[in-house]
Amino acid sequence: MMAKTKNKYGQYFTSASIAEYMVTLITHDVSAKVLEPSCGEGVFLGMLEKHGFGNITAYEIDPTLDNPYEYVDYRSFVSSPEDENFDVIIGNPPYIRWRNLEEHLKAELAQSRLWSLYFNSMCDYFFIFILKSIEQLNDAGELIFICPEYWMNTTHSESLRDYMVAHGSLTDIYHFKEVPLFEGVASSFVIFRYVKSVAVASMNVWRYAGKKRPTTEGLQKASSFVLTTVPQFEPGERWIFATSEERLSMISFERSCRKRCLPVASSGDYYRIGDFCDIGNGMVSGLDKAFRIEDVSLLNERERDALIHVYKAKDLRCFRNVSDSYYFFVKEDIDEETFANRYPNVYSRLIPYRDELSKRYSYGKELKMWEFAFPRNEALFRRPEYRIFVPCKERISNKNHFRFAIADPETFPLQDVTGILKKSNCRESIYYLLAYLNSSRVFEWLKHNGVVKGEVVEFSESPVASIPYRPIVWENAREVELHDRIVQATQQYVRTADAALLPIIEKNLEKLFYEQD
Structure with missing residues (x-):
């Protein structure tokens, strides 16, 4: 199933190949109690059943979706009961920035205990799906999600990362870089597997080696991924996929840049560019092809003086x-007739582009044809x-x-x-x-x-x-x-x-x- 256009609920539908591959990452046996917190049209549910899982709970906020599974509960996972625990939670949470959230979703988050404790209006909607899922995992339960990569190293997601480090360990991250996993979405995506209440010293980072949307067969090939083992992440740090050797080298580099008044460098204590x-x-x-002058000899002296x-x-x-x-x-405050007289050759060059030049984004000012859009x-x-x-x-x-x-x-x-x-x-x-x-x-x-x-x-x-x-x-x-x-x-x-x-x-x-x- 191909991805569909994003709607008000931040839905990007997962392909069958990705969903099946994620189900194969589950290490619990088929008797496990499984949750899909935003099941969409049910691609994960179908794959779970295909692989023998039967004890499945599923939520979906959008009742208009064509989902064939009768056990789907059409309600929001955010406000669903927090006291039900699971062995496995798997899926593709919705991605919506706060500014793009529907008002009723913002109101729901305002009533959420977990959102109020850990997040704010700089955070993405899917953050609550990750954190609430972990809250509802049993010890040694596993969370397997596909989501954008960006939150692993941004400031406003630090509370989520620190929560995850404090409550369990990442075991595997599948990094797809710029591979187009979803139709019309230019973003870098990861699949991660997280285990609650289990300490793991290192994790596997699997970098996808292909460039096209992966097929089921392609995902199963060992040669499709390049494996790197990296240390488990620490509290307060951005999550970077660096080996122990690379981390030590970066620490050494930062220490060499430390401010002289400080005996030891830590985050923020070194000089920066x-x-x-x-x-x-x-x-x-705003339109480079109009302003670029390829033959300077065709210009008069005033025009040559105006070149950069x-x-x-x-x-x-x-x-x-x-x-x-x-x-x-040029930035002269003159009318078009004066400009044409002073800069006749440039004026002749600009005339064929008049329509395109008039459509440039003007950054809130009235823009003359011969002016840069934003100097x-x-x-x-x-x-x-x-x-x-x-x-x-x-x-x-x-x-x-x-x-x-x-x-x-x-x-x-x-x-x-x-x-x-x-x-x-x-x-x-x-x-x-x-x-x-x-x-x-x-x-x-x-x-x-x-x-x-x-x-x-x-x-x-x-x-x-x-x-x-x-x-x-x-x-x-x-x-x-x-x-x-x-x-x-x-x-x-x-x-x-x-x-x-x-x-x-x-x-x-x-x-x-x-x-x-």
Whole structure:
């Protein structure tokens, strides 16, 4: 059964292949007492019966669904009795952000003891399904859910994660990254198996190796998943799928960035890029093809003076750019006739795009045809200093690096690029920052701790600002020497693209990470 359009109850219907696979993860025998708390049209119920389970309870809030199972109780699981316990709870809970909830669902949550204890209006509707399910499990009972991945590392879901750590253990997480499990849904999904009141030191993370929606046969193949064993999660931490070795490396990295006034680094006690850099997302033209000037020789002098040099994400590589372009950019308060007289060649270029330009999102202002839709952070990028650019989104599948690239003071980022400029308190060279951001340490940290959706890491202002930073201790001659070596090799690589310089840069950075003050 394919997924259907999401309705007011946050329903995304699970495929038969996924439902059957989840049922095969149950370790209890067929005499187990089983609950499906949001059974939809009954795909899980059918698979449970197919595999011999008969003691089944099911809830469904939407009575309009075509469900053939007579034992389905058409009521909300949220307000169902809390005193009935189960050996197995399995399903696909509804996904709705608070702002999108129906008013009667908000009112129901307001009356919920569990919601009031653990959650607030920043939380997703499915959080209550996870927590209430665990409350109603018997000891050693198992919860098997499919849901979006994002809650495993966001701040507003910390109470749910800590509750889960305190009341049991995750044994298995099946990570599907960006595989389209549900029709029309661009999100990263996981299946997890959780056991109540049982301490498990480590868990299995199964990364799905395919890219297409999995079939029943494909899910059963051992080669469909790549297995990693990771330590059990701890209270107060984001859930990241890192091995013990990777965690130790990240802890070491964060400690090397600790604030000098503190003897030991813990969460929040280390320097971050945002402490030393100003960060801004690039400017938005609203229609790049209209503003990009490919042949500068066709312009008059005034028009050439109005050009800005820009990098887009496609222009960037690790450390340096490989291409660029020029865009027309003016902010004069003039009428169209005056504009046409002053900038005749640009005007002729824009006219064929008039209709498309008029439909740009205007960010609440009246927008003239020749104006950028949103010249955000223009003042920041007018500063006469070198800067670092990185694509706002970077796919990391089959990669071991990001694309932080140097740009000169006259170059602007467009909307798919984020810019980084030094603050006045940053004594390190911009080339030291460039090397640092392109280092393997930063890559590994961001892969696990950045804003990651599926295989894509986001580099907007906040995620870039949060990257741990290792400033130089300028009173330490050895650190100053390493800084200068890193800067020299990085400058040379930017000029020559000599790959032999990259291990030299990395080696000197590694020495710095282990320097003790």
